[in-house]
Amino acid sequence: MTNSPHDTDRRTRALALLERLEAGAPARVTANLDAFDVDAAELILGFSFADVVGRDGIDIRTREMLTVAMLGAKGTAPGQLDFHIRAAMNCGVSRQEIVEIIYQIAVYAGVPAAMNAIASARKAFEALETSS
Amino acid sequence: MTNSPHDTDRRTRALALLERLEAGAPARVTANLDAFDVDAAELILGFSFADVVGRDGIDIRTREMLTVAMLGAKGTAPGQLDFHIRAAMNCGVSRQEIVEIIYQIAVYAGVPAAMNAIASARKAFEALETSS
Amino acid sequence: MTNSPHDTDRRTRALALLERLEAGAPARVTANLDAFDVDAAELILGFSFADVVGRDGIDIRTREMLTVAMLGAKGTAPGQLDFHIRAAMNCGVSRQEIVEIIYQIAVYAGVPAAMNAIASARKAFEALETSS
Amino acid sequence: MTNSPHDTDRRTRALALLERLEAGAPARVTANLDAFDVDAAELILGFSFADVVGRDGIDIRTREMLTVAMLGAKGTAPGQLDFHIRAAMNCGVSRQEIVEIIYQIAVYAGVPAAMNAIASARKAFEALETSS
């Protein structure tokens, strides 16, 4: 069994979705993944974005809300939480909706998880205000 | 400082929302909490439902999707995941949307978390088909 | 390097503390661990109880409160949470103190963790009332 | 974008690996996943087994040791831990190696995680002795 199926179309679809989450993200993320391993971009982005997040059935705006909620509740990937709060807002999620998700994180994962998410959100709010 | 603020209105609002999540839930949940401690229902349901989940800003249908995502991603409260999948569907979330949330859990929290959520979802699907 | 240091004194001290946590526990726990591996009781109970929990510096009553808080906050070992709520009460922790710890779990680990701990506590309260 | 790529080969390869992990598992697992959603088997088993665990670079015996370590350390999927301890042993991991992995779980994830894994291991040891 070879380790490199190289399904070009899957990678292309994943990167198109990633570009929609944040302009310029595909170049940065693939540079990171390609420097790690030749199969990483397809395996990881392909599964995440082409196979799952790009599916029909839930719109991307709601999907990003779900991702923010999950990353905030788990609290183990602060860099990705920063990214997905910005991505959610790039998909049309409002600042007030981010606030509401974080209050809900306090209920389902505790106040420290919410405090971490507040730090991420404040950075994202500032980054998006500066860029607009 | 007394431990029993007894804000009757807060309890009432929390139970009204809980009834909307699943008909009959308030009696069952308050029986459990009241047997534990006299302040439990107000403190826990009051914070969860009156203070946070009952807020404006995100509709209850989307909020239950977020809760399913968080409980599935954390994987530490299977009984509550069972409940909130049923609650989400009682609020209008479709079976296909539950499926999509669980695929997204696989991406952000791993396949074992998704497999646990599939077991919860299958029980919920069956319970709701039987009752309808 | 041999895998069997067999520090008899360490095992004896660990079991003496375990007996104080719940009368009869040493026989049950060592039966389980000995059936798993010959070194398990010394390695696991020795580290837990002889090396750490049996140390001076914090009394056993407070230590069991800390253990209940940690197990409740993590939410991944329900059987051990059941045991340590009973053990805490056997060391003099009151029912009301268990209640307070669980409310504090709600703050620092979220409401679902607290709900799981309430289920454990209600079983422990019942077991201890029946036995007294 | 359609939700059903139906890459038959990917499903076939995944099920072949699953059969190697435990004889008869493919029928049971696909029955569960197919009852949940038409795409579940390919998405979840395809990613897990065809895309990742079936890759070259680490042999299946070592991979199953890694899976047991991860599931034991996380402690949130007891049913899957049961399965993968059996699967590891079906791939040639010895009973003593399972014991060693669980001691290492105690170091890196704490004693309660190890105690849960001991319960899983004892069930697996019994199941495999009975079947042999």
Added chain:
Amino acid sequence: MTNSPHDTDRRTRALALLERLEAGAPARVTANLDAFDVDAAELILGFSFADVVGRDGIDIRTREMLTVAMLGAKGTAPGQLDFHIRAAMNCGVSRQEIVEIIYQIAVYAGVPAAMNAIASARKAFEALETSS
């Protein structure tokens, strides 16, 4: 249903407790929370400190020990662990008691969690020695 109950007394009681945990903390924490959302201070600090941690039944010194244990065991909020080790010591918890709690974290959550807590504790020890 309005989102701004503005229970002034609840906020006041929460901040009084926070001031006791660390002199000057209320100004810093409310500045952070107010910049995030107008309701954050009351919802989050009100639940944490006025509703729960400020309750009778367990003294604040023991409560801070419980908080350090929970945050250390979870390992997902290093900034809050830093704060609560200082807060515990401000409430009379001794350096040796912090050491004992961290050894107990090693048992119930593993050595890496204890190593993270040691890093937090060393910073807190230094900060408090410098300030005294």
Added chain:
Amino acid sequence: MTNSPHDTDRRTRALALLERLEAGAPARVTANLDAFDVDAAELILGFSFADVVGRDGIDIRTREMLTVAMLGAKGTAPGQLDFHIRAAMNCGVSRQEIVEIIYQIAVYAGVPAAMNAIASARKAFEALETSS
């Protein structure tokens, strides 16, 4: 019961293994632990390395693979993950094997855990290339 068993041999064996994981690590790690508490090095390193990781039954190379998998899957100790990826490679684990472990982390703990591990791995790859 005294808190200072001072089993010199146990400390010596632990440090010998630590030196094998990374040349120079014993001095750095014991400086950190000794500054925290006089018993820390023996309790924590003794349990980790003399009692468990130094045992027969699984070779150190495979044990370090297991540790990388567990730390990556839990995602709560990034500094220790950095260290153990370097340690694994110092024990003969290849760069490609680290890559494979991280893909397996994506399956069993989710993509964000894998992304964090990729950041750790890239730092380790660079550090080891520079030093060689």
